[in-house]
Amino acid sequence: MTHQGTLGVAVIGTGRMGADHVRRINEVISGARVAAVVDVDAERAKAVAQGVDGCTAHTDPAAALASDDVDAVLIASPGPAHEATLLAAFAHDLPVLCEKPLTPDAASALRVLEAEQRLGRRRVQVGFMRRYDAEYLRLKALLDSRELGRPLMLHNRHRNASSPPWFTSAMLINDSVVHEMDVTRWLLGQEITAVTVLRPVPSGNAPEGLEDPQLVLFETDGGVIVDTEINVNCGFGYQVQAEVVCERGTARIGDGHTMVTNAAGRWGGTIAQDFVERFADAYDREVQAWVDATRRGEVTGPSVWDGYAAAAVCEAGVRAQREGTRITVDLIARPALYH
Ligand SMILES: NC(=O)c1ccc[n+]([C@@H]2O[C@H](COP(=O)([O-])OP(=O)(O)OC[C@H]3O[C@@H](n4cnc5c(N)ncnc54)[C@H](O)[C@@H]3O)[C@@H](O)[C@H]2O)c1
Numbered sequence: 001m002t003h004q005g006t007l008g009v010a011v012i013g014t015g016r017m018g019a020d021h022v023r024r025i026n027e028v029i030s031g032a033r034v035a036a037v038v039d040v041d042a043e044r045a046k047a048v049a050q051g052v053d054g055c056t057a058h059t060d061p062a063a064a065l066a067s068d069d070v071d072a073v074l075i076a077s078p079g080p081a082h083e084a085t086l087l088a089a090f091a092h093d094l095p096v097l098c099e100k101p102l103t104p105d106a107a108s109a110l111r112v113l114e115a116e117q118r119l120g121r122r123r124v125q126v127g128f129m130r131r132y133d134a135e136y137l138r139l140k141a142l143l144d145s146r147e148l149g150r151p152l153m154l155h156n157r158h159r160n161a162s163s164p165p166w167f168t169s170a171m172l173i174n175d176s177v178v179h180e181m182d183v184t185r186w187l188l189g190q191e192i193t194a195v196t197v198l199r200p201v202p203s204g205n206a207p208e209g210l211e212d213p214q215l216v217l218f219e220t221d222g223g224v225i226v227d228t229e230i231n232v233n234c235g236f237g238y239q240v241q242a243e244v245v246c247e248r249g250t251a252r253i254g255d256g257h258t259m260v261t262n263a264a265g266r267w268g269g270t271i272a273q274d275f276v277e278r279f280a281d282a283y284d285r286e287v288q289a290w291v292d293a294t295r296r297g298e299v300t301g302p303s304v305w306d307g308y309a310a311a312a313v314c315e316a317g318v319r320a321q322r323e324g325t326r327i328t329v330d331l332i333a334r335p336a337l338y339h
């Protein structure tokens, strides 16, 4: 560990999330510094490194991972690039915070799972940041207390103001609904066993050819039914809501009205415009929790098993969407490392 016990972090990928995590490590959280940044776009890496004291810029993760200044790795490159960097970090015995998705498909996630098991201990926290959001944490605590009895149904709404130009119909499932896959498994403590996808008439707001919105149904091994409206061109803002229906009551999060105003014949509040705004505190808590655990020599939070399970549900979801039928999810038995 460098500089009086401060964790030296290499941030891989300095795009939207990577640059935001560099700012967070530099300005918001404690116990870590950005020692190196890596991006295949050399200019982007250099521009981000310039704003950080003692930070080197690289185009190849191998150079950064081999540096004596680097104690830990934060991966924020696109999903298909995650596996290679995860395996390289394992080879250097470095702890990792890996943005979601762990990897884009179940086979590659399984390879990472097997590699981590060969190390014999957990090395990776996966960036499912909703587990660090104050509202989701309250909902989880309520469900764990069983105050409302057993959960029976979970209704989710996941709305983005607009989708980026490269967004595909499959990405509604594996880039967006992947978050509901993780919170469903985490909130309920159950695995998702089957997925069905229903598609209404596409919104006129959606780019030509994008099947948006969609309604995604999960069945779980505890008999809970979960529905998620995914709607990535809703136009009005970024909205993530969840309502759990239990035997003796319901609980709902995500209305997010910290202040309600009355003016000009209307009442109401404001809606965040993107995930960076809505989940700002959750990202801060996620990265701080990773740094704190790493400095204690521990690994906490969403695991490679969680990343693998989400990848397997994504695969079933994309098939369910394509084939228009209910698809069951096949998971391997959970290895002892993740019990
Ligand atoms: N948790 C969340 O809410 C959330 C939100 C958005 C994105 N993400 C995830 O964060 C990751 C990055 O997404 P983004 O929106 O920042 O993307 P982005 O396109 O803005 O940035 C990705 C960066 O990685 C670089 N890059 C590409 N291949 C690379 C490689 N092999 N090695 C190093 N750098 C490489 C690109 O040049 C680019 O600068 C993705 O895994 C994405 O799913 C998570």
Ligand SMILES: O[C@H]1[C@H](O)[C@@H](O)[C@H](O)[C@@H](O)[C@H]1O
Residues within 6 Å of the ligand: 160, 175, 176, 177, 179, 232, 275
């Ligand atoms: O990559 C992003 C990100 O994961 C957001 O949290 C989600 O709301 C978006 O739909 C997705 O495209």
